[in-house]
Amino acid sequence: MNGTTTGKKPRKPSRRRRVCKFCADKEFGIDYKDPQSIRYFLSDRGKIVPRRISGACAKHQRQLCVAIKRARNIALMPFTAPK
Amino acid sequence: MVQVLPRERAREYESIFILHPDSQSDVVDSVAARCQDIITRLQGKLLRAENWGRRRLAYPVKKHQKGIYIYLRYLGYQDVVHELERNFRAIDAIIKFLSVKIDEDVNPEARPVAETDISFVSTFVEEEESAEPVMPPIVDEDSDRDREQAPAPRDEREVVEQKDDGDIKDDDDEQD
Numbered sequence: 001m002n003g004t005t006t007g008k009k010p011r012k013p014s015r016r017r018r019v020c021k022f023c024a025d026k027e028f029g030i031d032y033k034d035p036q037s038i039r040y041f042l043s044d045r046g047k048i049v050p051r052r053i054s055g056a057c058a059k060h061q062r063q064l065c066v067a068i069k070r071a072r073n074i075a076l077m078p079f080t081a082p083k
Numbered sequence: 084m085v086q087v088l089p090r091e092r093a094r095e096y097e098s099i100f101i102l103h104p105d106s107q108s109d110v111v112d113s114v115a116a117r118c119q120d121i122i123t124r125l126q127g128k129l130l131r132a133e134n135w136g137r138r139r140l141a142y143p144v145k146k147h148q149k150g151i152y153i154y155l156r157y158l159g160y161q162d163v164v165h166e167l168e169r170n171f172r173a174i175d176a177i178i179k180f181l182s183v184k185i186d187e188d189v190n191p192e193a194r195p196v197a198e199t200d201i202s203f204v205s206t207f208v209e210e211e212e213s214a215e216p217v218m219p220p221i222v223d224e225d226s227d228r229d230r231e232q233a234p235a236p237r238d239e240r241e242v243v244e245q246k247d248d249g250d251i252k253d254d255d256d257e258q259d
Contacts, residue, residue, distance in 0.1 A: 035141075075141045078142055
């Protein structure tokens with residue numbers, strides 16, 4: 001069997017890489033006091049959107065995570081949202 | 084052993100607290116005066132004070148849907164946050180608070196304070212009920228594309244079978 005299989009489609013090359021919003025625009029800061037600016041990184045249910053979807057780089061995702069958690073703590077952002 | 088900073092270098096902190104939504108301006112003033120007093124007593128320096136007005140909370144806090152947000156930014160030493168938070172807990176009108184360290188090592192002389200920076204009077208317009216997000220919500224395009232590109236579940240299974248060793252494949256064949 002080995003080596004004889006044909007028709008095995010090669011995996012498509014990596015998807016279009018989204019550019020990190022914060023790297024692209026240095027002016028666009030991450031501030032927990034401005035929930036409107038980071039609401040984009042929250043799902044409808046109030047969950048933090050993963051990096052593979054939002055495209056944020058690791059560094060900014062970490063900062064974003066802290067900002068969202070702070071904003072949640074002071075009731076600027078929800079922990080959960082009803083369906 | 085807690086490291087004590089020399090007094091010429093301070094730390095920068097910010098605190099936000101939420102007041103009871105029905106608090107009158109005299110309550111806001113008394114809390115503001117108390118905060119200012121604590122900060123100056125502990126050799127800190129109030130850099131900025133803002134009143135964000137009565138805003139809708141993202142979730143109910145002590146059964147309140149709204150609250151008056153007060154924002155403070157100040158320089159101080161390690162005891163100032165402790166003392167402020169102790170007072171925040173003691174004041175009944177404060178329903179929630181958060182303190183964050185912004186900077187570890189600041190020269191207080193390098194931070195001038197303007198008169199206009201400190202104001203406990205709300206200059207913010209009451210928030211509208213449903214503020215639209217500035218940016219559209221993220222749509223998981225990747226997963227959509229996966230669905231489009233993936234031919235069909237049937238094909239997917241074939242690929243998996245081809246990856247397995249021959250034995251399993253043979254078993255499947257026998258079952259067929």
